[in-house]
Structures are given as C-alpha cells and as structure tokens.
Amino acid sequence: MKICLIAPVPPFRGGIAKYCYTLSQELEKRHDLLLLSYTRQYPELLYGKKSQIDPNICREDIAIEFKHLSYEIDSASIWSWHTTSEKIAAFDPDLVILPWWVTYWAPMYAYLLTSLKKKGIKVVFICINVFEHEDNSLKKLLTKFIIRRVDSIIVHSEREKRSLLEINPKATVIKHLLPIFEYASSPAYRPDKRLHLLFFGFVRPYKGLDVLLKAISLLKEHDISLIIAGEFWHDKEEYLKLINDLAISGNVEIIDRYVTDHEMSQYFTWADLVVLPYRKSITSGVIATAYGFKKPVLATNVGGFYEVIQEGYTGKIVAADDPQAFADGILWFLANQQIDFAENVAAFTSQNMSWSSLVDAIEEFQKTG
Numbered sequence: 001m002k003i004c005l006i007a008p009v010p011p012f013r014g015g016i017a018k019y020c021y022t023l024s025q026e027l028e029k030r031h032d033l034l035l036l037s038y039t040r041q042y043p044e045l046l047y048g049k050k051s052q053i054d055p056n057i058c059r060e061d062i063a064i065e066f067k068h069l070s071y072e073i074d075s076a077s078i079w080s081w082h083t084t085s086e087k088i089a090a091f092d093p094d095l096v097i098l099p100w101w102v103t104y105w106a107p108m109y110a111y112l113l114t115s116l117k118k119k120g121i122k123v124v125f126i127c128i129n130v131f132e133h134e135d136n137s138l139k140k141l142l143t144k145f146i147i148r149r150v151d152s153i154i155v156h157s158e159r160e161k162r163s164l165l166e167i168n169p170k171a172t173v174i175k176h177l178l179p180i181f182e183y184a185s186s187p188a189y190r191p192d193k194r195l196h197l198l199f200f201g202f203v204r205p206y207k208g209l210d211v212l213l214k215a216i217s218l219l220k221e222h223d224i225s226l227i228i229a230g231e232f233w234h235d236k237e238e239y240l241k242l243i244n245d246l247a248i249s250g251n252v253e254i255i256d257r258y259v260t261d262h263e264m265s266q267y268f269t270w271a272d273l274v275v276l277p278y279r280k281s282i283t284s285g286v287i288a289t290a291y292g293f294k295k296p297v298l299a300t301n302v303g304g305f306y307e308v309i310q311e312g313y314t315g316k317i318v319a320a321d322d323p324q325a326f327a328d329g330i331l332w333f334l335a336n337q338q339i340d341f342a343e344n345v346a347a348f349t350s351q352n353m354s355w356s357s358l359v360d361a362i363e364e365f366q367k368t369g
Contacts, residue, residue, distance in 0.1 A: 001366060003027055004034040004093040006073070006084070006112075008041050011057040013258060015201070015285035016101055018181060019128060021062075026355040027362075028066055034091045035069040036084060042104060043076060056260055081108050085115040094366050096121055101128040106142040113149050124365050125153045128178075129282055130160050133206045147171075152365045154358070156283040157304025174364060177308055178283045179355045182292040194223040195334055198271035198295075200264070201286050203232040203239070208277035208300065210242060214323035215277070217246035219330060226275075229255040229267050268293040273333050277326050278302050291349050294342035298329045308353070312336075313344045 005027060007020035027033045041052055063069050068091075074080040088096060096116055098109055116123055130147070132139055147153075147167045155161050156178040164173050197216075203209055209228065216226055232239070236256065243249050259267070268274070274290035274297050282303035290297050291308075297315035299305045309315040316332055319325040 001030075001095070001363070002032045002034070002091065002093040003095050003097060003362075004036065004088050004091055005097045005099075006036045007097075007099050009035065009037050009069075010062050011054045011059060012038070012041055012052055013054045014052075015289075016099070016128065019285060020099055022179070022181060022355055023126075023358065024066065026359050030359060033066065033068060034088070034093060035066050036073055036087070037069065037071045038073045038075060039071055040074045040076060051258070054258070054260070075104075075108055078111070081111045082115075085112060085119075088116065088121065089119050093121065095362070096123045097126060097362065098123060099126045099128055100130070100146070102132050103139040103142045106146050109146055110149070113146070122152065122365070123150065124362060125150045126362075127153060127155045127160060127164065130155065130163055131282075133280060134204070143167075154361055157307055159304050160282055172365070174361045176358050176361045177353045178285065178288045179358050180291040180349045180353045181285065181289045194225040195330070196270055196272045197224060197226045197330070198267055198274050199226065199228045199230075199277075200259075200267065200274065200289070201230045203228065203230055203236075205235070206278060206280050208279045208321065209239060211279075211321060211323050211326055212275055212277040213239070213242055213246060213248065213252070215326035215330065216248050216251055218323060218327040220248070220251075222331075222334065224251055224330065226252045227255065227267055227270070228252065229259050229264070231258055232256055264289075265293075268295060271295055272337075273298055273330070275326075275330075276300065276305070277320075278305075279321055281305070283308075288353065291345050291353065294345045296333070296339075296341035296345065298326070298333065300326070310344070310348055312339075314341065314348050 005024055008017045009021040009024060010017055024035050059071055073084050113123060131143055144167050147164060151171055153164055153171050153173045155164060155173060155175050158175055161173050161175045164171060199209060199212060216224060243252055274295050276284060276286060276299035278300050280302050287297050287308055297309055299309055299317055300320035301317045302320050306317055309317050311317060316329050318329040
C-alpha cells in the first residue's frame with residue numbers, strides 16, 4: 001500500500017515527534033511510505049519559547065532510514081500547504097495519515113482535507129489527543145470544525161472514541177491503546193535503598209506536580225527520592241518555594257532542561273515507580289515510555305488512564321488533585337514491592353500496545369473503502 005504521513009519527526013523534540021517517528025518506522029517496514037515533515041513546526045511563541053530541535057540528532061541520520069522523507073512543510077505558509085497537497089497527489093497514495101493533538105493545525109488541516117478530498121485521496125486522522133490539555137471555547141470550536149470533516153479516525157481511549165462520535169456520528173472510529181516506546185535500558189544505578197520516583201516531561205499546571213510534592217511531604221518518615229526531569233514552561237519559582245516550604249528539598253532533585261534519550265534511559269532505569277499526578281489528561285506518552293522500560297505507574301483517575309493501567313498489576317490509579325490519595329498510592333507500592341511489575345507490564349503491552357497492531361488498525365480503513 002502507498003501511504004503518506006505528514007508529521008514531525010526527529011530532530012524535532014518531544015513525545016509527539018517520537019510517536020510519529022516510531023509509527024513511521026513501522027509503516028516503512030510494511031508499505032511504500034512518503035513521510036513529510038516540517039521546516040517549521042510551530043512559531044516560537046507557541047512552543048514556550050523553547051528550542052524545537054534536538055541538537056544531538058541530525059536530519060541526515062533520520063533520512064537514511066526512509067525511502068521518501070523530506071523536511072519541507074512550513075506550517076504557517078499557505079503556499080507550503082499547496083505544494084504539500086500537490087506533492088501528495090503526485091505520489092498517489094492509498095491513504096494520507098494526519099496526526100492530531102493541538103488546534104494549531106486546524107487551518108493547515110482544513111486546507112489539506114479540502115484539497116485532498118477534491119483529488120479523491122482518503123485521509124485517516126490519528127487523534128493523539130482530541131482536545132488539548134489546556135483548552136478553551138475557541139479551541140474546542142476549531143477542533144469540532146475539523147473533526148466533522150474527517151471520515152476515518154483512530155483514537156487511543158474509549159472516552160475519546162465516545163467524544164468523537166458525539167461530534168461526528170458518521171465517522172468510522174477505531175480505538176487502539178497508545179503503543180509503548182521501547183528504549184535500551186542503562187545499567188541500574190542504586191546509590192541508596194530509597195523508593196525512587198520519576199516525574200518526567202514538560203512541567204505544566206495540569207500535570208499536578210504540586211500535588212505530588214505535597215504527597216511526598218506526607219511521607220517524610222519513609223525513604224523516598226523523587227527526580228523531576230523536564231523543562232518548566234513557567235512558574236518554576238513557585239515549585240521551588242513549595243519544596244522549601246514543605247521541607248522536602250533532601251528528597252527532590254530537579255533536572256530543568258530537555259532530556260536526551262540517553263539521559264532518559266538512565267532516569268527510567270533508576271526509577272522504581274513512574275508517577276503521573278495529573279489533574280487532567282486523556283492519554284500519556286509518559287505511560288507508554290514507562291512501560292517501554294517495564295516500569296509500573298502510579299497515576300490519577302483521569303481520562304483514559306484506567307484503560308492502560310491495570311490496577312495492582314501494571315500500576316495503580318488514585319483520585320486526582322488529592323495529595324493524601326497520592327501518598328497512599330506510594331505507600332501501596334512500598335508494601336507490594338514483591339510484585340513482578342516488569343513481567344506484568346511486558347505481558348500486558350505485548351497484547352495491547354504494539355506499533356504493529358496500530359498499523360493493522362490503519363490498514364483496516366483501506367480494506368473497508
């Protein structure tokens with residue numbers, strides 16, 4: 001099958017680029033893939049004024065892996081959208097895949113959906129998120145405007161599937177759990193016998209880091225160590241003040257910068273437990289990454305987390321925005337360290353969270369016409 005995927009891939013940073021890159025690798029194995037990436041993904045202001053490029057990765061190294069890969073799309077240029085549509089038409093694909101996760105893509109995707117439909121080219125949306133984590137009325141309106149124009153959609157949770165069908169009842173929607181990201185583990189380093197907790201990724205208000213810090217303060221009599229690895233988009237001083245006020249600075253280490261894959265491997269290998277005290281979310285690449293390292297997860301009962309965290313088997317779910325509930329969850333792991341979480345995670349993900357089965361789901365849209 002001939003498939004076109006329009007998506008950010010490395011050297012662009014972040015979980016979305018890793019997602020699209022891993023999907024691209026699986027598609028390349030099985031199909032004739034045209035992979036179109038960006039010269040400019042976002043205007044600087046929309047990315048928290050952070051660098052969008054990983055300086056440790058060069059485009060040439062990525063390009064070697066793919067028969068057809070270009071970095072030519074300027075997301076803010078209508079002329080670029082036009083040339084992209086023409087390039088797709090020349091390739092004559094059976095499917096075009098568009099990943100969706102933020103409403104920034106609404107103008108470009110609206111153009112492409114209209115243009116490709118006129119050319120008789122089928123489009124499949126993969127909704128990594130339907131609505132943004134930090135949403136508002138305008139963003140929801142734009143999201144609905146786009147979703148109503150798509151006939152074939154893949155989502156990563158049952159909640160998202162229900163939400164999409166409410167917006168577009170005529171769409172064909174397939175649910176497939178977010179596949180895991182697998183990395184080579186680093187040798188385990190255990191400087192002490194503490195329970196090692198890892199909070200990973202960009203620090204943003206909806207992720208509830210303050211709840212986690214308050215939970216740690218409730219467990220001062222226990223040997224617990226927390227690493228916060230990821231850039232603070234804003235309000236870092238507020239978190240530092242909270243750590244000081246709670247008198248837990250001896251339990252917390254902050255890595256406030258972009259974390260390379262090599263460093264990430266070290267932190268996930270170090271961790272006994274990956275923690276997500278989120279106030280809201282639907283899916284999370286952090287869970288997929290934790291599972292890639294065979295690590296259990298403690299998370300809050302938000303979004304579709306209950307679908308990927310098997311209670312007492314691959315992790316535990318507790319109430320959101322509740323420091324005591326999160327502290328009790330940590331205590332549960334302390335009391336159940338005999339459980340072979342690595343084996344449990346491997347068994348669950350092999351059945352439910354593979355990239356191969358995600359491509360199977362994509363292929364279903366072509367089979368059904």
